[in-house]
Amino acid sequence: MNEPLFNGINRVKDPAAMTDLEKKHVPDIQVPAQVKAREAFVVTITLGKHLPHPDEGGHWIQWVELYANEGYLGRAEMSATVSSTPVSFTVKLNESAELVVRARCNLHGVWENRVPIKVV
Numbered sequence: 001m002n003e004p005l006f007n008g009i010n011r012v013k014d015p016a017a018m019t020d021l022e023k024k025h026v027p028d029i030q031v032p033a034q035v036k037a038r039e040a041f042v043v044t045i046t047l048g049k050h051l052p053h054p055d056e057g058g059h060w061i062q063w064v065e066l067y068a069n070e071g072y073l074g075r076a077e078m079s080a081t082v083s084s085t086p087v088s089f090t091v092k093l094n095e096s097a098e099l100v101v102r103a104r105c106n107l108h109g110v111w112e113n114r115v116p117i118k119v120v
Contacts, residue, residue, distance in 0.1 A: 007109075008110075009110050009111070009112045010109055011026075011111070012113070021108065023050035023051035024047070024048050024051050024052070024054075024108075025103070025105055025108055026113050027047055027101040027113040028046045028047070028049040029099060029101050029114075030043070031099060031115060032117070033117070034119075035093065035118075036120060037093070037119050037120065040092050041090070041091065042088050042090050043090075044088045045066070045088070045101050046085045046086040047064075053085075053105070055081060056081060057080050057081060058080075058106075059105070059107050060078065060079075061106075062078060062106050063077050064076045066091070068091070068098070068099055069098055070100065074089045085103075093119045094119065095119050097116070098114050098115070099114065100112065100113075100114050
């Protein structure tokens with residue numbers, strides 16, 4: 001196990017030159033650029049969009065969490081070989097926010113990505 005990966009939250013250092021580790025672990029957030037206040041919309045999260053993430057007994061994504069401006073919105077728990085991303089959350093926002101996704105790999109720690117969303 002790579003201990004430094006478990007010492008905090010991992011993020012892509014250079015989006016134009018991602019490492020294979022980053023490609024497998026950075027959460028990809030699919031969401032409309034703009035939504036209406038208090039109307040439901042879907043946020044879809046995929047890991048391994050750029051390079052497939054393993055889904056086997058010894059290496060898998062354990063959970064995915066969604067936040068808006070660090071306010072907790074939800075969590076999807078996963079089991080090895082049985083469940084995987086993409087996962088979707090249906091949410092409503094009152095104001096523009098930064099959506100934050102954190103996902104935990106059992107071998108490579110917590111990975112994060114962020115995307116702004118405009119609420120009108």
